[in-house]
Amino acid sequence: MWVEILCGLLAYKIIRRVFFADSDDPAHLADLDSAHSDLCFALASRLEKLYSARCFVGLRIPDPDAGERQHVDLVLLTNREVMVVAIHNISGFVEVDKDGNWTCPSDKKNKHGVIPNPVLQVNRLAANLQSYLEKRGAKLPDGHITGKIVLPNPNCRPSYAITLQPEVILYDQWKDLKADSKGGLSTWIKGAFSGSKGDMQDSLLQNLHFILSTSPMWDRLELKGDRNILGEFIEFKGRHDDIQALKCLKRSKVCRFIVQKSTLFGGFGNFSALYLLVILFAKHSCERRSRVQILYSPRDYRAEGTSSSEWKEISVKQYTEILFQPLHSKKVKKFKLSSVASVTLSA
Known part of the structure; x- marks a missing residue:
């Protein structure tokens, strides 16, 4: 035997x-960095479960000023709003300069990386998305589309000036995020909006879903593991x-x-x-x-x-x-x- x-x-x-x-053998994939894409899909999955909403990862929205398509990490569609989400998985102390640019430690020794004004960038993406939706026949009421920056890394230490920016969602806020019974975002996120928003009409929601589902986006390659x-x-x-x-x-x-x-x-x-x-x-x-x-x-x-x-x-x-x-x-x-x-x- x-x-x-x-x-x-x-x-x-x-x-x-x-x-x-x-x-x-995964050796030939060892130099492949999938961290950011993995994080985008992980955050999208959590938001969809929390709010029974729909997330669209990797959209490519036309930018009239740049004359090319702009990458969007994540777009969240609920029955009350559309949110453009930029994800910055950075660690260490993060400072902001007079122009709104963020500086943080980089992989290179004794050097700092610079992120061009993330708040300005995400608001520009939100404006471009709103313009794109209107061109395709979906006009949103005022205040129903906005931009947010998520800092999901627990080792990120943003300066006080960054924490005061309403567009920024800190790690502790993201970790403690809970579902809202009204189908929108939780109170600490909604506080960044001016005024109150009601539910959008079903016809508008269906149109938004169709437009976002058929919008240009990156292909997704899912590997084993x-x-x-x-x-x-x-x-x-x-x-x-x-x-x-x-x-x-x-x-x-x-x-x-x-x-x-x-x-x-x-x-x-x-x-x-x-x-x-x-x-x-x-x-x-x-x-x-x-x-x-x-x-x-x-x-x-x-x-x-x-x-x-x-x-x-x-x-x-x-x-x-x-x-x-x-x-x-x-x-x-x-x-x-x-x-x-x-x-x-x-x-």
């Missing part, structure tokens, strides 16, 4: 090294047959696809050395099981979700790669499908 088990383990290692080497990357999906790279099969995954037709890996020993019943040795010498069987399944759903702007019956499937080699350019990066990176959990494509 022990001989059979040892032979089985040895055969398994040989098969894994020969046919599945580095398929799940709960890592998220915002950026732009470029294309697939791999064998000709696989690329031909993947041609249907166009952003104009597909909104999201999920990658599922086949199990190495699925369908072989009880584990034994005999089966392992059979697999070792049955190359065709090994190649078949080195494939991944891609589940994708057709793009439908009218639907909130996709039913299980609407998902379609493609099977390709697990070494097929995705070319993806992360946000704020000039280089296009390659990701093996075996390391990818899902990809969400913007319209």
Whole structure:
């Protein structure tokens, strides 16, 4: 019995090294910084749960002055307001100069990083978003759209002048944030607004939801291990047959696809050395099981979700790669499908 088990383990290692080497090795992703994107989605998830609201991460709103699209970390839509959220995950002592710029410790020794006037920037983003919404037919009442800056790092030590700015949400405030029974934001956030706001009409809310859902935004690459990357999906790279099969995954037709890996020993019943040795010498069987399944759903702007019956499937080699350019990066990176959990494509 022990001989059979040892032979089985040895055969398994040989098969894994020969046919599945580095398929799940995260070493090639070690230099990939996903901290900011992960934080954006984590904050969005918490806000959605607290307020039964909808968050939109990674919008790209046109800026008439700059002549290009501006990145927005997060937009929160409740039944009472629209909030543009900028997230600054900074630590250490943070000071503000006479021009409103923030200075904080940087990675470089004895040097400080400078963040150009975050309050001015987030208010400008809110104004651009309001202008964009109006151009698409959604005019918001006065005071129903604003900008906020979240400082979620517990090691951030902002100066007193920064804490007095109504746009800034400190770590302690964020940590103690609680749901408001009226569906808006909690009292300490609402205090920054002038006057009182009532609920928006259902027709306006539906229009806002549709506009924000169909607005330009970054693609989302979700890696195994709960890592998220915002950026732009470029294309697939791999064998000709696989690329031909993947041609249907166009952003104009597909909104999201999920990658599922086949199990190495699925369908072989009880584990034994005999089966392992059979697999070792049955190359065709090994190649078949080195494939991944891609589940994708057709793009439908009218639907909130996709039913299980609407998902379609493609099977390709697990070494097929995705070319993806992360946000704020000039280089296009390659990701093996075996390391990818899902990809969400913007319209």
